[in-house]
Amino acid sequence: MQCEVVAVGTELLLGQIVDTNSSWIGEQLALAGIDSHFQTKVGDNLARMTAALEQALDRSDAVIVCGGLGPTPDDITREAIAAVMGVELHRDDAVVERIRAMFYRRDREMPANNLQQADVPEGARVMDVQPGTAPGLICPLRRGAGAAGAADGAARVIYAVPGVPWEMKRMVSECVLPDLQSRAVQRHVIRSRTLRTWGHSESGLAELLEPEMRRLDATGAATIAFLASGMEGLKVRITAKAPDDETALGVLSAVESRARAVIGEAVFGTDDDTMESVVLDLMRSGGLTLGLAESVTGGLISARLTEVPGASDVLRGAVVPYDRAVKTGVLGAPDVYAVSSEMAQAMAAGACRVLGADVGLSTTGAAGPESHEGAEPGTVWIGLHLDGEGEAVRVRFNMARVMVRQLGTITALNLLRTRLLAREG
Amino acid sequence: MQCEVVAVGTELLLGQIVDTNSSWIGEQLALAGIDSHFQTKVGDNLARMTAALEQALDRSDAVIVCGGLGPTPDDITREAIAAVMGVELHRDDAVVERIRAMFYRRDREMPANNLQQADVPEGARVMDVQPGTAPGLICPLRRGAGAAGAADGAARVIYAVPGVPWEMKRMVSECVLPDLQSRAVQRHVIRSRTLRTWGHSESGLAELLEPEMRRLDATGAATIAFLASGMEGLKVRITAKAPDDETALGVLSAVESRARAVIGEAVFGTDDDTMESVVLDLMRSGGLTLGLAESVTGGLISARLTEVPGASDVLRGAVVPYDRAVKTGVLGAPDVYAVSSEMAQAMAAGACRVLGADVGLSTTGAAGPESHEGAEPGTVWIGLHLDGEGEAVRVRFNMARVMVRQLGTITALNLLRTRLLAREG
Numbered sequence: 001m002q003c004e005v006v007a008v009g010t011e012l013l014l015g016q017i018v019d020t021n022s023s024w025i026g027e028q029l030a031l032a033g034i035d036s037h038f039q040t041k042v043g044d045n046l047a048r049m050t051a052a053l054e055q056a057l058d059r060s061d062a063v064i065v066c067g068g069l070g071p072t073p074d075d076i077t078r079e080a081i082a083a084v085m086g087v088e089l090h091r092d093d094a095v096v097e098r099i100r101a102m103f104y105r106r107d108r109e110m111p112a113n114n115l116q117q118a119d120v121p122e123g124a125r126v127m128d129v130q131p132g133t134a135p136g137l138i139c140p141l142r143r144g145a146g147a148a149g150a151a152d153g154a155a156r157v158i159y160a161v162p163g164v165p166w167e168m169k170r171m172v173s174e175c176v177l178p179d180l181q182s183r184a185v186q187r188h189v190i191r192s193r194t195l196r197t198w199g200h201s202e203s204g205l206a207e208l209l210e211p212e213m214r215r216l217d218a219t220g221a222a223t224i225a226f227l228a229s230g231m232e233g234l235k236v237r238i239t240a241k242a243p244d245d246e247t248a249l250g251v252l253s254a255v256e257s258r259a260r261a262v263i264g265e266a267v268f269g270t271d272d273d274t275m276e277s278v279v280l281d282l283m284r285s286g287g288l289t290l291g292l293a294e295s296v297t298g299g300l301i302s303a304r305l306t307e308v309p310g311a312s313d314v315l316r317g318a319v320v321p322y323d324r325a326v327k328t329g330v331l332g333a334p335d336v337y338a339v340s341s342e343m344a345q346a347m348a349a350g351a352c353r354v355l356g357a358d359v360g361l362s363t364t365g366a367a368g369p370e371s372h373e374g375a376e377p378g379t380v381w382i383g384l385h386l387d388g389e390g391e392a393v394r395v396r397f398n399m400a401r402v403m404v405r406q407l408g409t410i411t412a413l414n415l416l417r418t419r420l421l422a423r424e425g
Numbered sequence: 426m427q428c429e430v431v432a433v434g435t436e437l438l439l440g441q442i443v444d445t446n447s448s449w450i451g452e453q454l455a456l457a458g459i460d461s462h463f464q465t466k467v468g469d470n471l472a473r474m475t476a477a478l479e480q481a482l483d484r485s486d487a488v489i490v491c492g493g494l495g496p497t498p499d500d501i502t503r504e505a506i507a508a509v510m511g512v513e514l515h516r517d518d519a520v521v522e523r524i525r526a527m528f529y530r531r532d533r534e535m536p537a538n539n540l541q542q543a544d545v546p547e548g549a550r551v552m553d554v555q556p557g558t559a560p561g562l563i564c565p566l567r568r569g570a571g572a573a574g575a576a577d578g579a580a581r582v583i584y585a586v587p588g589v590p591w592e593m594k595r596m597v598s599e600c601v602l603p604d605l606q607s608r609a610v611q612r613h614v615i616r617s618r619t620l621r622t623w624g625h626s627e628s629g630l631a632e633l634l635e636p637e638m639r640r641l642d643a644t645g646a647a648t649i650a651f652l653a654s655g656m657e658g659l660k661v662r663i664t665a666k667a668p669d670d671e672t673a674l675g676v677l678s679a680v681e682s683r684a685r686a687v688i689g690e691a692v693f694g695t696d697d698d699t700m701e702s703v704v705l706d707l708m709r710s711g712g713l714t715l716g717l718a719e720s721v722t723g724g725l726i727s728a729r730l731t732e733v734p735g736a737s738d739v740l741r742g743a744v745v746p747y748d749r750a751v752k753t754g755v756l757g758a759p760d761v762y763a764v765s766s767e768m769a770q771a772m773a774a775g776a777c778r779v780l781g782a783d784v785g786l787s788t789t790g791a792a793g794p795e796s797h798e799g800a801e802p803g804t805v806w807i808g809l810h811l812d813g814e815g816e817a818v819r820v821r822f823n824m825a826r827v828m829v830r831q832l833g834t835i836t837a838l839n840l841l842r843t844r845l846l847a848r849e850g
Contacts, residue, residue, distance in 0.1 A: 011650060011662065013461050014617070022466070027440030036438050037473055038654050039466040041447070044650070048462055055480070071628040072651050073638060105823045113628040131825070166651060166825055217474030225441060237441075292745070298731025299724030302745045306723025309794055309826060311747070317755070318745035320717070320727045326742040326780055330755075356749055369734055401734060 001184035002035045002060040006052050008067035008077055009163060010043035021066045021168055032177050033189040033241075044068060048082035057084070057141075057156050062180055064172070067163030071113040071132040077160055078119050078137075084158070085141050087122035089113070092135075093241050095126055099133045111135040127175040134162035136171040138171045138179060157183070191248040192239040193256055196273055198414045199266035202234060208262045209236070212255065221251050225258070231304070231406035233268070233275060270416060275413045276304050276311075282420040283314045283359070290416075291357030292318035293331055293347035295338070296365035296380055300409045316355040321347070330354060339365050339375035344383030347391075352385050360385035363412050379402075380408040382415055387423070426609035427460045427485040431477050433492035433502055434588060435468035446491050446593055457602050458614040458666075469493060474505035482509070482566075482581050487605055494559040496538040498521070502585055503544050503562075509583070510566050512547035516540070518562075520551055524558050552600040559587035561596040563604060582608065616673040617664040618681060621698055623839045624691035626744030627651050627659060633687045634661070637680065646676050650682070656729070656831035658693070658700060695841060700838045701729050701736075707845040708739045708784070715841075716782030717743035718756055718772035720763070720791035721805055725834045741782040746772070757777060762798035764790050766817040771806030773817075777810050785810035788837050793826045802826075805833040807840055812848070 005022045012019045022039045029036045038059065042052040056063040062116045068077030077197070082089050094119035103110040117133055120126060127136035137160040159179070197205065202368050206213075209224060217221050222240040238255045242248035260267055269278045283290055292302050292315075302318035305311050321327040327343070328335055331350030336342050347362035361384055368377030380398060383392045395411055397404045430447045434450050437444045439635060447464045454461045456795030463484065467477040474493070481488040507514050520543035528535040545551060552561035562585040584604070586596045606612070622630065631638075633651055640645040641647050654660055664681045669672035685692055694703050700776055708715055717727050717740075727743035746752040753760055754766070756775030761767050772787035786809055793802030807815045820836055822829045 010648075010664075011652060012448070013451045013464060014615075015448040015450070015454045015663070016617070016619075016662065017652070018443060018448045020443050023437070023440040023443045025440070026438050030439045037470070039438060039470060041463060041464040045462070052463065070651070070653075072631040073635075074650050102823060106821050108626070111626065111628040111632055113631050155453065166828065176480075216523075227441070278572075294724075297728075298736075298747065299727030299743055300731075302724030302747075303722075303728045303830075305794075306725075306745070306747065307827060307830070311723075315747045317747045317751040318724055318743070319755075320724065320731070320741045320743035320745075322727075322731065322737055322742045323781075330742070330744075330779060331779070354755060356748075356754070367731075367734075402732060405728075405732070 001062070001180065002037060003029055003062040003064060003180060004036060004056040004060045005039040005058055006049075006065045007039070007041045007163075008044065008049060008065060009030055009041075010045075010074075012041045013043050019164060021163060024165070024169065025064055025066065025172055027225040028172055028177060030190050031192060032181060034180055034184065044074040044076060045074055046080055046083070050083045053080060053084045053158065057158070061183070062157045062159065064159045064161065064176060065169060066161050069117065069160060069162045071111070071117050071133065075116070078116075078121065081124070081137065081139050081158055081160060082121040083116065085121050085123065085139060089119040092120045092126060095120065095135050098130060098135070100117055102133055110276070124424050128172055129171050129174045132162065132164060132167040134164070134167060135293050136161045136175060138175070155183075162298075188241060188243055189231055189245055189248050190239060190241045191245065191252055192237055193252045194271050195238070195256065195259060195263065195267050196233050196269045196271075196275070197236060197263060197266045198233040198275065199270055199399070200234065200263065202228055205234065205236060205263065209259060212258050212262070216255065222255050224255070230403065231410050233410055247292055265418065266422065268414065274308070275410050275417070276308050278421070279413050279417050280305065280308055280311055280314050282417060286420060288314070288358040289316050290314050291316050291351035291352040291355030291360050293360065293362040293383075294318060294320050295322065295327070295347070295363060296367050297363045297405050297408050297412070298322065300405055301361070301363070301412060304409060316357040319351060319354065338373045339379055339381060341381060341383075341394070344381035345385070345390040346383075348383035348385035348397050349390055350372040359416070361412055361416055363408055365404075365408065367404045380411070382403065382408070382412045384419060386419055426487070426605065427462060427720060428487040428489060428605060429461060429481040429485045429783065430464040431474075431481055431488055431490045432464070432466045432468065432588075433474060433490060434466075435499075437466045438468050438838065446588060449590070449594065450489055450491065450597055451503055451525040453597055455600060457606060457613045458612055459605055459609065469499040469501060471505055471508070474758060475508045475652075478505060478509045478583065482583070487582045487584065487608070488586045489586060489601060490594060491586050494542065494585060494587045496536070496542050496558065500541070503541075503546065506549070506562065506564050506583055506585060507546040510546050510548065510564060514544040517543050517545045517551060520545065520560050523560070527558055546589065552596055552598045554596050556595050557589060557592040559589070559592060561586045561600060563600070571652070580608075586845055613666055613668050614673050615664060615666050616677055617662055618664060618677045619696050620661040620663070620681065620684060620688065620692050621658050621694040621696075621700070622634055622659040622661060622688060622691045623693055623700065623835055625659065625688065627653055630659065630661060630688065634684060637683050637687070641657055641680065643812060647680050649680070655828065656835050658835055661688070689844065690843060693839065699733070700835055700842070701733050704838050704842050705730065705733055705736055705739050707842060711845060711849070713739070713783040714741050714781075714782030715739050716741050716776035716785050718776035718808075719743060719745050719786040720747065720752070721792050722773070722788045722830050722833050722837070723747065725830055726786070726788070726837060729834060741780040742781065744776060762806055763798045764806060766808075766819070767793060768808070768813040769806035771808075773808035773810035774815055784841070786837055786841050790834055791834065792829045792833075801831050805829065805836070807833070807837045809840055810842060811844055
């Protein structure tokens with residue numbers, strides 16, 4: 001089973017948007033054990049879109065076309081698919097009603113333009129999952145002229161999904177991949193597991209894992225790759241290819257446990273775990289509540305924690321004392337140097353007191369590009385108030401403002417995590 | 426003159442790396458007035474790379490192939506180009522010496538693997554600019570079978586550049602683009618401008634701009650495209666193609682002013698302007714300071730504003746009263762229903778008082794997936810306290826939690842923006 005990706009949009013060719021959708025789809029296809037040998041970007045042009053689809057169908061069994069399903073005149077993916085299928089479009093009344101209902105729930109009339117989103121090529125099926133106004137399409141077709149990799153006259157399929165990432169991701173996960181897998185004859189599976197880490201550098205991790213990587217190179221059972229992901233930490237991805245799930249998962253578990261033995265506590269979770277969810281779970285199981293006082297991170301820790309549904313069990317709230325007077329006034333911090341251990345600790349203790357929390361976590365520093373109260377850009381003090389004790393640690397990130405804030409955020413949460421683990425014993 | 430991009434690397438197809446190189450090259454080609462209609466990603470496989478190059482040459486005058494020039498066995502771009510040209514590789518002694526000298530300057534011996542980087546297809550020319558060990562190649566060839574868009578038997582050219590971004594960028598800027606432009610007979614430039622908007626739906630904008638889009642369709646002077654970008658708002662991109670910069674910029678300005686006339690105040694900026702920077706500038710010019718009280722957005726507005734260097738001129742700070750007791754205790758809000766106009770206004774007034782700010786902005790609501798105090802997920806109340814007056818507006822986003830928070834953030838900032846504009850008169 002081979003599946004290509006065609007990303008549609010002139011803005012992709014002009015470099016105004018980076019095509020991250022194809023990358024994400026490519027990753028999902030690999031994880032599902034479906035080969036993907038080509039990915040193409042093409043502009044909003046009917047002739048060229050049709051040509052790109054025709055060609056992908058000559059080479060592969062399936063094509064996922066991403067983008068061009070919106071309500072504006074440059075959204076012509078529906079027309080291109082109909083041309084390739086050699087059919088007409090018809091307006092699907094059920095889809096019209098679905099879209100109208102979405103506008104209705106937002107207290108708005110459906111603009112007439114949105115009607116074109118309900119146009120479906122004859123013989124295509126609308127996906128059940130429809131997070132936005134663009135319906136996803138499953139378009140089966142039979143090709144006379146097959147090419148290498150697929151038998152002549154074999155069934156082919158085009159999946160059309162919108163370019164809006166969160167809509168696309170739900171449709172690919174819940175509709176496209178299951179449909180593709182049901183069509184696949186020969187199966188092998190590719191499974192991967194990501195160890196989420198914080199505390200080692202990328203080269204440090206590579207050094208720790210070198211013996212294991214050499215071992216895997218020799219056996220070919222799995223591969224290890226590293227991915228620095230800003231606020232998401234440093235990812236270590238283990239990938240195994242095997243005839244079946246059970247074998248692949250067995251390899252993954254063996255490699256994971258050897259990797260954990262050398263990386264240690266820097267592994268904060270796996271796969272979709274986030275530092276935020278892990279910290280919230282640890283706090284919840286300890287019966288603790290959290291208060292934040294964020295200066296240099298400016299609300300980023302709070303914004304990340306509250307992204308997790310149910311964060312309100314743990315998080316009492318946050319104060320962002322961007323102005324010095326708020327540090328002293330609201331949080332009751334002493335009138336000391338703002339980028340200091342003393343200030344970080346006073347802010348953490350103040351967050352506990354003012355917000356009525358068991359644990360206080362704080363940040364203060366200089367995000368850059370300018371220095372702040374004499375502190376060099378990239379300096380971050382993290383304060384923690386836990387079980388009536390205060391402490392503060394200093395880190396330095398010699399990077400751009402956005403990265404200083406991101407790495408300050410994950411480092412602060414990681415400090416809290418390691419202290420909670422030590423407390424549990 | 427048409428030029429395609431072929432990005433080489435199995436890791437690109439697997440989504441382990443996002444292909445930002447093609448996006449950057451696409452942007453440079455557009456700025457240089459060179460059309461680029463297709464971009465392809467292909468893995469490290471000789472047959473498929475050759476097929477991708479052959480096909481690109483059938484459609485276009487030139488191809489930039491990016492990646493696969495390294496010293497390891499999976500780097501086979503040189504072989505693929507030689508196959509397409511129908512020639513052999515020969516080892517270029519001058520390149521061997523250049524690479525050896527690079528290692529020498531770093532006090533290292535050249536590993537034997539690097540010798541393969543000096544293999545050059547017969548008839549190809551090595552680029553003068555070589556920032557790393559991979560030489561860039563200019564490979565002219567003559568095709569018997571030309572396709573649409575290029576005369577039969579016309580000259581074609583393949584440029585090979587490494588996948589390392591900083592090496593690639595220097596070669597493209599200093600060698601590839603000048604060479605391409607010297608081959609182009611007819612010259613034109615492509616310039617674009619993005620109107621940043623918030624307040625209309627995508628289809629609503631399309632309806633407002635329909636007459637202008639029809640006008641442009643008829644003249645061909647420019648195109649208009651829409652792009653929903655979450656917290657970044659809804660982008661309207663105008664693209665003009667003209668013989669020279671001056672003409673293109675004239676067209677852009679004319680279209681922009683007609684578009685602004687119909688979209689009105691929903692345009693908050695252009696190109697790299699952000700809602701945050703625009704609001705901070707308006708506040709600064711009004712000599713006003715800001716305090717935030719964020720419940721449903723959980724610190725996201727504060728995190729966004731403090732991403733902008735110099736935000737501390739305006740932002741006094743924020744309180745995230747995630748727990749009800751913090752709303753009443755710290756902010757002094759009355760003990761009312763949390764998702765209400767009254768609570769939103771009390772929070773905004775409380776933010777002013779507690780943080781010592783001139784203007785207070787607040788959010789309270791239900792981000793989902795669960796309802797909150799009886800309010801449906803997606804409900805957001807925004808409170809504003811300005812010049813001693815309070816107001817609150819309600820919006821509903823029938824979307825995932827992450828989008829509710831993002832759209833709540835930009836909507837709150839936009840409310841503040843429109844009130845500041847009205848105040849200025």
